[in-house]
Amino acid sequence: MMWRKSSYSNPNGNCVEVGALPAGAAVRDTKDRAAGYFTATGPQWRAFLAALKTGRFDH
Known part of the structure; x- marks a missing residue:
């Protein structure tokens, strides 16, 4: 699998x-690649990205 790093990533590796x-x-998580990964279906991933773009997870 080809992995891509987020363009919003911090330079310190977080x-x-x-x-x-x-x-x-x-x-x-790039800090703990050995911990594995989680998967999302196409609809789940699109819903997550839409929520990010609308600021749903902003503090």
């Missing part, structure tokens, strides 16, 4: 990586 899957996406 970031996530995303890998494309045939039916969705895989996400992992």
Whole structure:
């Protein structure tokens, strides 16, 4: 799987990586790649990205 680092990642390495899957996406923490990753279906991933873009998770 090809992993991509978020363009919003901090230069200190606190970031996530995303890998494309045939039916969705895989996400992992760059600080602990050995911990594995979680997956999301295409609709789940699109809903998550939409929530991020609207600021749903902002503090």
